[in-house]
Amino acid sequence: MKRLGYLLLKYSSSLRHWLRLHISLAGTVYFFLLVGSAVLGLDTNQTTVYQLFSLLVAIGLIGFLFCLFFRVDIGVQRQLPRFVTAGERFNYRLVATNHHKKGLSGLVVLDEPLFEYPTFIEFSKGLTTPADEKTKGVMGRLVEKSRWSRLIDKRLMGRANSYPLDDLAANRSEEITLQLTPLRRGILRFSKVTFGRPDPFGLFRTLAPVSCEGSLVVLPRRYPLPPIDLSGRRKYQPAGVALASSVGDSQEFMSIRDYRPGDPPRTIHWRSWAKSGRPMVKEFQDEYFSRHGLILDTCGKGDGDRCFEEAVSVAASLACTVVTRDSLLDLLFVDRRAYCFTSGRSVGHQEKLLEILASLQASSSRNFDELSSLVSGRINLLSSCIAIFLDWDRPRQELVNTLAVQKIPVLSLVISEKEVPGEAGGAGTNNRLHWLHPGKIGEGLAAL
Amino acid sequence: MKIPPFLIAAALLFWGWQVDLLLPAITVALVVEIAPRVKMRWQLSGHNYSRLVDLSALLFLGLLVFAVFTAEGSGSFLRVFAWLPLVMLPVFLAQLYGSRETIPLSALFLVIRKRSKKSGIDPGGVDVAPFYFAFCLLSSGIGNDRNIMFFFGLFGLLGWALWMVRNRGFAPWLWLLLFGAAGVLGYAGQIGLHQLHTIVEEKVLEVMGYSGAGDEDPFQ
Numbered sequence: 001m002k003r004l005g006y007l008l009l010k011y012s013s014s015l016r017h018w019l020r021l022h023i024s025l026a027g028t029v030y031f032f033l034l035v036g037s038a039v040l041g042l043d044t045n046q047t048t049v050y051q052l053f054s055l056l057v058a059i060g061l062i063g064f065l066f067c068l069f070f071r072v073d074i075g076v077q078r079q080l081p082r083f084v085t086a087g088e089r090f091n092y093r094l095v096a097t098n099h100h101k102k103g104l105s106g107l108v109v110l111d112e113p114l115f116e117y118p119t120f121i122e123f124s125k126g127l128t129t130p131a132d133e134k135t136k137g138v139m140g141r142l143v144e145k146s147r148w149s150r151l152i153d154k155r156l157m158g159r160a161n162s163y164p165l166d167d168l169a170a171n172r173s174e175e176i177t178l179q180l181t182p183l184r185r186g187i188l189r190f191s192k193v194t195f196g197r198p199d200p201f202g203l204f205r206t207l208a209p210v211s212c213e214g215s216l217v218v219l220p221r222r223y224p225l226p227p228i229d230l231s232g233r234r235k236y237q238p239a240g241v242a243l244a245s246s247v248g249d250s251q252e253f254m255s256i257r258d259y260r261p262g263d264p265p266r267t268i269h270w271r272s273w274a275k276s277g278r279p280m281v282k283e284f285q286d287e288y289f290s291r292h293g294l295i296l297d298t299c300g301k302g303d304g305d306r307c308f309e310e311a312v313s314v315a316a317s318l319a320c321t322v323v324t325r326d327s328l329l330d331l332l333f334v335d336r337r338a339y340c341f342t343s344g345r346s347v348g349h350q351e352k353l354l355e356i357l358a359s360l361q362a363s364s365s366r367n368f369d370e371l372s373s374l375v376s377g378r379i380n381l382l383s384s385c386i387a388i389f390l391d392w393d394r395p396r397q398e399l400v401n402t403l404a405v406q407k408i409p410v411l412s413l414v415i416s417e418k419e420v421p422g423e424a425g426g427a428g429t430n431n432r433l434h435w436l437h438p439g440k441i442g443e444g445l446a447a448l
Numbered sequence: 449m450k451i452p453p454f455l456i457a458a459a460l461l462f463w464g465w466q467v468d469l470l471l472p473a474i475t476v477a478l479v480v481e482i483a484p485r486v487k488m489r490w491q492l493s494g495h496n497y498s499r500l501v502d503l504s505a506l507l508f509l510g511l512l513v514f515a516v517f518t519a520e521g522s523g524s525f526l527r528v529f530a531w532l533p534l535v536m537l538p539v540f541l542a543q544l545y546g547s548r549e550t551i552p553l554s555a556l557f558l559v560i561r562k563r564s565k566k567s568g569i570d571p572g573g574v575d576v577a578p579f580y581f582a583f584c585l586l587s588s589g590i591g592n593d594r595n596i597m598f599f600f601g602l603f604g605l606l607g608w609a610l611w612m613v614r615n616r617g618f619a620p621w622l623w624l625l626l627f628g629a630a631g632v633l634g635y636a637g638q639i640g641l642h643q644l645h646t647i648v649e650e651k652v653l654e655v656m657g658y659s660g661a662g663d664e665d666p667f668q
Contacts, residue, residue, distance in 0.1 A: 057637060
C-alpha cells in the first residue's frame, strides 16, 4: 500500500509539473472556462453556455494541431557564475545557435535545474514513527501528501521561468540573459535547456529539450551581523602560520638548531644531520596570534531540518563577518568524520569555507562526542570560540564548560524551535548564550 | 498575463446586457476601470484577504441554499450562477484596490492557508483578473435570450483576450484566419450540440416511456 501511495504521489507530481510546462496561464484560464462551460452548458435548453463550450473546443483543437509539428536544431552554451547565494536572484547568459536552414520565431526558453523525485526508501523513512503509523485512512493519506510535499521542497533547488527568445535566423546565434533564484544551498545542476513554442493562441506550449549540462555552487544564505567581540588571548601557534593548516614543504624557518626531545620528527633537517653527525631540526619563527574556533553542531534531526539550515546560514554569516586579517578562523564540524577547515591570513579563503558549508548535511545518527573530541584536541590553539548548537543539552553544556575552564571565551548560539529555558546552564562570566528561533534569526543576531 | 484595459468592463457590460442586470453591470464596470487611475489603496493584511474570499464563498453558498429552496426547476436553479460576477466581486476588488497586485494563495485555498500559517512562509499569489473575466463569460449564458448576438459577443470578447496573449511568432493575418476558422467551427459545433442534445433527450424520453413508467392501467 505504501508503494502504491508513493507511486500515486510521484505520478501526480509529474503530471502537475508536465501541465505547468505545457500549459500557460492563459491555457489554465482556458481549461477553467472549458470545464465550467461543459458543466453549466449540459442542458442546452436551459442555458446558452454550450455555445461558449463549442467555441472553446474549436479554439483548443486548432491550437493543439499546431503543437504537433515542432522540431528544433539548436546548439546551446550556458555561462554560469561559480558561486551564488541561496535566496538571492542571479543572472546568467545563454547563447543559442540555430543550426537549421530556416529561421525560428515565437520561441521561449526554459532552463530548469535538474530535479529527481525522492526514492521510495526516502519516502517511507519518515512513515515509521508511531504517530504516523496510527494515522490511517484519509488522515493517513494527508500525512503522506504533506510528507511528500516536504520531501519535494527539500530537493527543489530552483524554479525556472520561461523567457521569450528573439527571432533566431538560420545559422545565427542569439544571447539571452536568464534569471534564477536558488531556493537552497548545495550544488545546482542543469542537464538540458528546453525550447518551447506556444500555439498561435498562446494557450499550450510544445517543448523540445536540448542537452546542455552545467552546475554551480549555491552558498548558504547569510544574515547581516553586528561586530562580534572575539576577545581572547593570542596564543603560540607551533610552526607558524604556514603549518597552521597545511603540511608539506612550505615551511618558513629561521635557523637550524640541535634536536631537543619532543621536537616533531617532521622538522628534522636531514642534510644538517648528515653533515654534523647529530640530529638537527629546523627552527620556526614563533608565531603568536589569535585563532578563533567556529563550532558547528551537525548532530541534528537530519537533512533539510529547518534549524540545521539556519545554523549553516549563521555559520556562513559569521565566517564572512569575523575579520581574519590578523587571525585565523577554524571551522570545526563532524560530517563522515571530524573536520577542521582554517581560513584567514592567506591560509584559506572565505569562499572555500562557504563552499564547504554549502554541501554540509546534518544527521541524526551522529554522536556529539566526536565534535567534543575534535574541539578538545584544539583547545590549546584556540583564543575564543563561537559555537552554534542545535540543542542545549548536557553534552553541549559540558563542551562549553570545558572551554570555560581553559579560559576560552565562548559565544554560544542555540538554534532551536524549543522555548528558551528559564536557566541557561553552562554559561559563565566570560561566556554568552543566545537562543535563536528559526524564522527570527535576523532579529536574534542583530541583538548580539 | 496582463488583462488589457476595458476588457473586463466590456465583459461585465456584455454579462449585464445578456442577463438583464445592466445597471449593476455598468456600476461595477466603472468601479473596476477607475481602479488603475485612482491612487488610493487599502492596506490589506493576509487575514483581510482571507476574510474577503470567505465572504464571496459565503455569498455563493447563500445563493445556492436560496436556489435549492425556491427553485422550481433546473433552469431557475442554474440562474444562481448568473450572479457569479457580483458574488466574486469582493475578491476582485481586493486585488484592484488592495496593496498587493495579486490575491494570496493562502486566502484562496484552506490547505495552503493552514500550511503557510504553520511555516510562516508566503506561498505567493495569483492574479484573479483572468478568472473574473471567465466568470463574466460563463454567467452571461445563463437565463439570457437565445440569439446570434450572444455567440458574436463571446467571439469578440474571446478574440480580444486571445489577441493579447497570442504567439507573436505567427503573422497577424494567420492568427486572424485561424481564429475565424475557430469561430466558424464553433458556430457549427454549437448548432450540432443543441441538435444532439435534443435527439438524446427525445431518445431518453422514448426509452423511459417504453419501460412502462406512466399511464398503464394495472387492472387490464
